Each structure stands twice: as C-alpha cells, then as structure tokens.
Amino acid sequence: MPKLIRYAALVLASLAISSCSLVNRGFQAFSPGNSVEIGQDLTINIVFVGYKQGNGAQQINLEEFKKILPSKYSSINRYPTYYLTKPAKELSGNSFTYNYNIKFAPQSFEDAFFAQLNQLAQPKPLTLYQQSYNCQADLALDPCPGDASNISKKITENYWIDAFQTEKWLAENAGQLGIDTKNYTVFFINWYGRSDFKHHVYVKTDEPDPDTGFNFGELLSSRKMSAWGGSTPDDRQGANASLSKVARIWFHDLSAGPEAQSNNWDITNADLDGDGKTDYRMPPIWEYGSTQTTYRPFNNLSGDLGRITRYVAINLLFTPSPLYRVAITPHQMPDDLLLNVNFYNDPAAGDQGQDLFKANLTTELLQKLQPFNNFTATIRGLSYDAKARCSFESQFDGTVCYPEYRLSQDASLLGANVFIDNLLEMKQAGFFQGGADYEVPVFAYNLAGKIP
Template sequence: MTRKAALVTALIAAIVGASATPASAAAPVPRFTHLAPGSQPTLVEKVPVNVVFLGYDRQEVNQAQFTSGLAKTYVPEVRSRQWYGEQEKLGITYAYDYKISYADRGYEDSFFTKLSSLATPAPLTAYQEAYNAQEKNVLDVTENNYIDGPSVEKYLAFHPPRGVDTRRNTIFLINWYGRADFKFHLYSKTGEPDPDTGFDFGANRDSRKMMAWGGTTADDEETGLGATRRVWFADLSAGPEANMANYIVDQLDVDGDDYPDYRMPTAWEYTAGGFRSPAALAGDLAKLTRYVALDLLMTTSPLYPVELPTANGLPKTINLDSNTYEGWPGVDASAQYIKPQLLVKELSELRWRNKLDYDNQDIAWDARNTACFTGQFVTGEPCYEGQALPPGANLFLYNDEFIARTKDDAGKVDYELPLINYVYTDENAGTPLGYADDNWVDGTQSYVFSFLSPGIVAAGYGLTTTQIHEAGHHLGMSHPHDGWDSESGADIGASGDFFFSWVGDENNSMMSYIDVNWDFSQFDRDNSDRFLTAAYNEGANALAADVLASRNARKGTADLYAADLALGLAKKAFANHEYRAAYTFAEEAYNAVVRAAKKAGVDPNTAADAMRAQAEAARVSGKANDPHEFIDTLEQGSGPRSLP
C-alpha cells in the first residue's frame, strides 16, 4: 500500500468511527456521490499519449493524415463474453489526449549516435537472407548489427526530447534509414533463459530479433528501469524480421489462408516500385499506434472477467493449484520443470493485493483421461458419448467431472486457480505449450492447461513459463498481438488485415510469444490495476444494493458513506493515472460495504451472486456467433501458446 493509500485508509476508519452512532428508525435513505448501488462503475481517464516521430519529418509523415487514423476513445469490454455474442463493459471510459511531436535534428543526431555506439556487428539472420533472395526486394541487406533493445528503451525513457514526459504512455516511431550514419540492424533481448531448461531464446533464435521494444518495469530483475516509465518504440528501419514477416515481399498471403496479410515493410520499401507507396506511411504508422500500442498494450480489454467472485465475495487469497498428470517414465516433471517461487512471484505482480501461494499434486493418467487427451489432439473424437461439445472440449469435460480432487485447499483459501499439467511422451500428440479455457457457457474462465513432453523440452521449454503465461490469461491478460478496438468494433487478431499486430509481442511482457522475458510489463500492470479498480467498484455497488434492501440497512449507513468516500478517492486517483492507488481505494470501498453488510445482517457472501447478477444485467446481446468454431482447434481468445 502506498503512503497516500495508508493515510486515506486511516481517514476512512476515522470517519466510520465518528459516525457509527445508531441511526434512528426514521433515518432517510442515504444519498451517495460515488457509490451507486446496483449500478456499474463510472471510471473516466483522459489518457495522455505522447507520439514522437524520430527520424521522420513532417513531409514524410503528415500529422493531419496520421491523426485521422487514430481513435478518440476506448471503452474496454470482457473479450471472452464477445465469443458468446454478449457485451460486458467494465464501466471504464478512456479519452485519448494526444501530444504529437517531431524530434529536432540535434536530438536525432544524439539518438542515432547512441544507436551506433550500441550496435554490435552480427551475421545476417536467416530472415534477412531470405529477403535478399526474393525478386521484388528494393535492395539487399549487406550487413547486420544487433542493438540491445532494453538499452534503447532506457535511453529514450530518461533522455526524451524536451517536453516529452515518459512517465505517461509514450510511443517513439523511429526511422534511421536515409542518414549517412545508418546501419542495418535488429534489436535483441538476451540474458533471460527459460528457468526450467536454461535455453536463451533471445540469444539463440533469429526469430527473436526484433524491430520494437518497451514496457519494462522499474523493478524488472534483469533490465529494470529503476523508475516507472511507459515507453514503446517501433523502428521500421530495423529488419527485415520474422515476427511481422516483413522479410517476405514477393507475396501478400504469408500464412496460407488465401487472404492478403497486411504488414508494415522496412522503411526502404516505402518507395515507388517498393512493397508500399510512400503515401501509405502515415496511415501505417497510425495503425501501429492505434491498433498495437493503444489497443493491445497501453489501454486494452481484459480477456476474462478479473473479479473471480467466490463464496466469500472477492478473493483475498489465491492458491495456484497445480495438478500434474505425470506420464513421462523416469521423470518427475512437477519437481523438475516447475519453479514454484518464480510462478508465485510473477503472478503476484498482477494480483499484488492478494496473497498467492502454490501447491502441486501428481495424478496418474487413467483410461478416460487418456481417451480424452487422444481424442482432443490425435483422433479428433469426443471422449464422452453424446456430448454436445466438440472434441476441443475433451480436457475441459474430463477435468470438470473430477474437479473435486483438484480442490485440495477448499476452505483454506478464497480462490483456487486450477493449473492442469499434462506430461506425456507421445510426440504425435501435437499439443500446444498451453492454453487457458473458459466454461463453454458464458465465457467465464475455467482451467489453465499446460503441456510437457521430451519434444517440448528439446525445444527449450519447461512448464513454469507456460503456467505463468496461461494463468495470466485466467487473471484477465490478453496477448499483446490480439485484442479489440472499441470505436470500430474490430476484433484484432494477428492475421489478414491485422497481421501486423504480431509486432505487439515485441515488448517486455510474459503474455507475448517471443520468449525473451518472463515478467509482466508496465502496461500489463497498469491495465490489471485499472481492471481491478473497476471490479472492486462494481463489487461495492452490487453488495450495497443488498444492504439498502435489508430491514436493518441503517446499521450499515456509516460504512456505506465510508465506501462512498473511498470510491471518490479511487475515481480521482484513476483520473490522475495513479492506478495502484485507485485499486487500493476501490478495495477499501468494497471492504467498507462488506462491514456494512455484516452490521445490517446481510450475508456478505452474497456479494458473488450480486456481482454475477449485475454482470448479467449489464450485458447486451451482440452479434450472434459460434465461439466453438475456433475453439474446435483451440484457437479461442487466449490462443494456444504453441511451439515456434
């Protein structure tokens, strides 16, 4: 808790104590300023967004053309509800406050001198060589350099152009090409190997060399900035690279689905006769800003609802309940390929006001489980006769049937987050690394599945990082390469018109697919705190309605007024971009309403039911769709974390 939050908590306690005298039977119905019994939150933030053109001038990127492609607002929704044709808003509205600038020549000279000093000569990557081998490439990449991405992020964070406050969301759009000191280059991130296998993807894979980076937290163990900054840079003069597949210029459909895939080429390909017209540059940079930096990184939507309502209301304690089906003879996978301390530590970055712990139980495979596993990944057959769901639901159905045996901490913790690990040796199974599932009814999160085999270990992965990633989905985090744009209603997936969104993975987030870090980014933390602020606000509103409907409501009046005060502080902190304080105040408001419920004789455990009812009332039917058309192949909203 911050010092400010602690002081406000004490103030609330004082107010409750001062006004705890019994109210008369004729006391009027309380009137609140911020507490809205039975309603959704109304959290508003004017989000500062700095966009800095670094290496582009106004003639190359016209500001009016650029800004015409940006969104004015964003209203986050629970994405998993959308799969079922439902709309569930959080009660948050963002209004973007853009500040656009062009770095002057002096700053550009200093910055590119810095880049040159960080550049280390390196062989051409396989992707640069593939680019050179094509017919339509504008030029050949003649040499290559690796530049440490975190070092560039830190330089930009603490040496920005005058007037740019990198404590607020800041996007640097970079172009080195065309200067006399230009060097062909890619950005790298090394030194953070898989904790279970020791394999360093950033050092050993050409596919992990990048054109963008950012989102590092102040306290990141490997490359921490030391102070909170919010920076992401994208450099079209880097590459060509694998992630956005901009090394391919001879064809438009690069993923084989018979639909052109929209990508941003390297800077020199924006030319007459090149991959893209120079006139398209401003629009492309606007797409990177809107659909990647804002929609997927800085102000995104939760994949799943974050409140995790339990029989005891919103949880204070969360157990990471690992259950491992051990099927690799001679290998104790749960002991060898899971690092419990790291798992708890990383997930605590998101749920920092909850107490998290971990336990594991090994479970033997049985005939039914084997049939479900094989049916889902090999034969495509359902394992329950007459089941209405497709084979992609096999593991969900099996584990749901036997959920009781995984609930080994029932009554000890508020919420058990079910981590289900399948360890096997049949290399024909073809599982992903993992996926987070929903309940196949309304999009509520259910189980987290992770997979391990000799082939997966040989590829460099254990179980720990997959568990962190998939549990991150369960707690509401989306990938930085897929999401939703609220103004247009566009579903952003890394294919077709939004193939370029793969570049969102190039940030310091555990939720990406690039495997060069195992932390949650500053953007992840900001979004999680915002989501949880809304969740606790909603929980306070929902339970307050039950309190006021009770015969003894007057006994809880003082606590309801304390909640009203706390929510006012939460809204103010939210508007001032103080997300952790906002989360703290909203939780204090919820706790105050719980106290009111107890005094009024209302079972506070009904808060979970109240929240479910409130969420149901808040939903609006959307366009009907069949969520299982992509769940059949595990391509649901979380997406499977697959082998590269």
C-alpha cells in the first residue's frame, strides 16, 4: 500500500475513534444535517430582603409566587419568529431547565443592608415621575392638577442611592445567606415599613455618553431606577469599587421610585399606550392592599413578583432569546467583520450623527466580546428623505409607506416599513464596502426630539 494511502487510512481511523469517543462522552453540540437542542440545568437564587412570608397584602405567599415561575424554556430567534406566520417559531437551539433556591434574609442581614442604603443615600429633589405620582398626571405633558386623591401616601422627600455600590454590597455579603452568586440571583428588596425608610431612587451618574458627553444618568428623571445588576468584575465605578468576584446579581426594589421605565407612577389609568388594553404594571409597594380607586386591584404582590422574576429576570436578563440569529453563516465563518454604519440625519437635529459616533470605542468593545475576530467600521450619512421619515414615523402612526409590498400593509408588524426602507438602501450600488469576510449593515437615526 502506498505511503499516502496508508497515512489517509490512519487519519480516517483516528477520526472515527475520536468521533466515537465524543459520542460516548455525551458531546451533542454538532449533528450534521439535524437540528440539535443544547440543554442546560440552571439554579436561580431568589432572595427576599425586607419582605415577610405570609398572606398579608405586602407579604409573600410562596405558593402563589412559585406557580408563576417557569420550569423549562426553549429560546427562539425573536425577529425571524416575529415575521413568521403565527404560531410558528424559529428555535435558537438552546433550552434551559430551572431549579429555584428561595430564601428570606434574616433580620441581621436586613439591618446591615438598610444601614448601608442609609449611608449611601444623598438627599435630592423629587424626580419628575415622583411628582407625577403625587399628581397622577404625566407632568412631561400636562401641568399638575393638584394632589391625587387615590394615592396611599404623598412623596415629600427623595434620596439618590448608587446602584453599583448597592449591587457590590449584595455581592460581597450574599455568602452570609449561603447564596452562590455564580448562579443567577435575584434580590427582591422592600425598605418600606421600617423606621429608617427613605423614599429613594437608584442612580448611575459616573458614565456620561461617550459621544456627546451628556450625563443621562445624572440629568434625566427618566434614568432614575428601581432595579440594577449585571456588573462584571472589571466594571469600575470610581476608585477601588470594582466587584472582586463574579456575581450574577440583579436586584429589584418596589419601595424605590416610582419611576419612568415601567410607568408605575400611574396607578389610575389602565391603558397608557392607547392600544385599548390594560397595561399591566407593578405599583409602589405601599399601594398593595389599597382600597382606593385604582386601574386594577393591587392584591397579589406574590404573583406580581413572580411575573417580574419570570418575564424580566429570567426571560429578558438571564436566559434571553436573541433578537437575531446568533450564528453568522456565510460560506465560511468570518475572521474579519466590518460594521457598515449609516446615519439618517434629520436636518432639524442639527448635528450630523456620524460626527457623534466614536467607531473606535464600538470596535474595541466588540473586540472584547469576540476576541478571535477583527473589527473595523465605516460611517456615512444618509438623506432623511420622505420615505425614510415615513418609515420611521410609521412605527407610531401605522402609515403604510410601501403599498407595493404586502409586508408594509400588515399593521401588526411593527417596524416593517423601516425594514423595507433599509433593505432598499442596501440594494443601492456602492452600499457594501467590501474588504472584509462579513459586513454588518447598521442603520441609525439622528432625529430631533426631547427626552424628559
């Protein structure tokens, strides 16, 4: 037998042995020609701090809480699924089985934690949304009609509490509770009802926008928070403030706020987005058990915290479904990726979006995320013409911008006109730059507007 043939036979034999070995070890990530679901068992810690177990309006009924929680979940590719004929789903190939470790913090832990919050608290004016709660009117749009009659208590003070320092304290002290924060961990916090309670919001004020220098966290009421988490060991918020170990923590505090992102300042109006349906949201903790006229009864705190665990912590933060397909699938897996960044510039916005965008910062961050790839970026401005404006504004008014396309006529497909407009732009000669293994089109909109 010629040497080359003998060598090839030996290679094929060794590959066969390796393949059998991998199968015997249960290696299931690849199965050519078949769809494979990769499963993972996860322990999720849930810690109640300041909540008591029981059946009271502001207490936790564990049976009611646990019946909301999922036992298993298979993630999907969200945008491809969005455009599929319902109820079809495009699975991403990942599934999760959840096991829950639920604990109530002892009094000693609570006393130490709330003492830390008191130490961090800085007196500040009421946020716009705390004032809106007092008035039960959106003060970003309308003047205050006077103190509302259906709120349980008026907010007269406010304190800022550093969100990262709060997370850091929980990470460093979770071991007292027997909690391993390498597992995903939710801390549900309730300061209300204690003699040392202060009305408060959580803030992150040390990272101005890298492009404009505008400090959203410090200057805008809409960026004051009731929840925070996800910091990594190399996150640094001030001198010597980094987390010393991996801590997969997210905390949520119903005694904070009210705040903008969940619209929980409004306990009066059922439909805030005008779609004719009740917008389910969780009010401040002191509203549970209220006998006043509110948009729904606040009588199931346990179920509400269960929903926050399921739909926010687990579905959106811990094991989310990706917006797009994670795998890049050209003819070969790419080494070099080019970000083809395009700005639609509204003349009323003044600045050119491409002048505000720091491409080097973006590519540096992506390099950390995917260290085995090389990232570059190109930037250019596009005309915010009538079609581009129609497409963007159609997300709010439902206008059909491209009647020749059925996709544009489907009012249920939010963003369909933007998708068509971007796709047509990509078909223009010279759009793609070339010179990389894979090119990622990015469309951004630099528009005039005001954020409260």
